[in-house]
Amino acid sequence: MTAPADLQQLAVEIAREAGELARRRRSEGVSIAATKSAVADIVTEADREVEQLIRDRLARARPDDGFLGEESGAERGTSGITWVVDPIDGTVNYAYGIPSYAVSIAAVSGEPDPATWDAVAGAVFNPVSGELFRAARGEGAWLGDERLAVNAEPTAAGALLATGFGYDPTTHAGDLARVARVMPLARDLRRIGAASLDFAFVATGRLDGYFEPGLQPWDHAAGALLVEEAGGRVWREGGTAVRRLFVAAGPGLFDRLWRAASGAE
Incomplete structure (x- = not known):
């Protein structure tokens, strides 16, 4: 079975490429493609284009893996690994030009069902700030060369x-x-x-x-x-x-x- 670190590296590489495409499309202007669950729940043309890029890169690198994407649904694989993808998380921010959006890519062990899978690697990339957060199961979470740690306790102020x-x-x-x-x-x-x-x-x-x-x-x-x-x-x-x-x-x-x-x- 592929090591979590190798899956993490692939997620990082694709997230960076996908994020750059999202950032470039934002600078060119946003076109709303559709709404989903409600009028406020929008899909941009960039969401679809970025997800297709991610799907193509993953299919080329790991053709036997499954895929679950926000815009294109689930497809089971045969390797035991499924990729779970949000091409542009924060689409409303993206559409309004608020610089808080991200490409999110995770590799999970098992079927495309969060009740049964085990996440093994992932990357979250904000192409505006340039920050890329990454993790592999058992190997910590990182931002660049900095190993991340949650706050153990809130301050006295709450x-x-x-x-x-x-x-x-x-x-x-x-x-x-x-x-x-x-x-x-x-x-x-x-x-x-x-x-x-x-x-x-x-x-x-x-x-x-x-x-x-x-x-x-x-x-x-x-x-x-x-x-x-x-x-x-x-x-x-x-x-x-x-x-x-x-x-x-x-x-x-x-x-x-x-x-x-x-x-x-």
């Missing part, structure tokens, strides 16, 4: 947290109620708009914790591995795809954040 809100308006009341439960733990709250970067920032210690319902597999496959390899914890509550809750934090905060975000206290 935890710096991030969250996100779904596109379905019927979920917004629940989202706001969740924020109200969590705020006693927080010194402040951030809404970055790209789940892969939220996870990456927890892994680097730029955030103490992150919580959000409704994430899709490509939203968390690479980012959750970053947090775990940086010494943090990630939890996924069951339920429908829209209401499923993710929580990520360092060990000193995780239990309290989970209880508040999930309503268990």
Whole structure:
């Protein structure tokens, strides 16, 4: 079986190439291709082009692997490895010119089902900042030559947290109620708009914790591995795809954040 480090290296190389294409297309102007689950849930032409580039590069390098992409769906392979891809995480930011978006690529062991797979390698690349976060199972999470570590404990001022809100308006009341439960733990709250970067920032210690319902597999496959390899914890509550809750934090905060975000206290 291919070593996690080799899968990580491939993810890094393709993420950089894909990110450069996304950045170039953004500078040329964004064209909205379609909407998905709601009017606010958009797809740009660049999303589709970038995902096709990633898919082509992976097929050339590892033709027996499976693939699960945000824009093109799932395809099973025969190698036992599936690639889970978000070509542009933070599409609304991308469309508006907000420099918080990323290419997210993960290699997982097993079928394209997050309930059964084990993430083994991943890369999250922000082509605007040039930062590339990477991880391989058992080998840590990294930003360049810096090994990443989550914050063990929030400061006395409270935890710096991030969250996100779904596109379905019927979920917004629940989202706001969740924020109200969590705020006693927080010194402040951030809404970055790209789940892969939220996870990456927890892994680097730029955030103490992150919580959000409704994430899709490509939203968390690479980012959750970053947090775990940086010494943090990630939890996924069951339920429908829209209401499923993710929580990520360092060990000193995780239990309290989970209880508040999930309503268990």
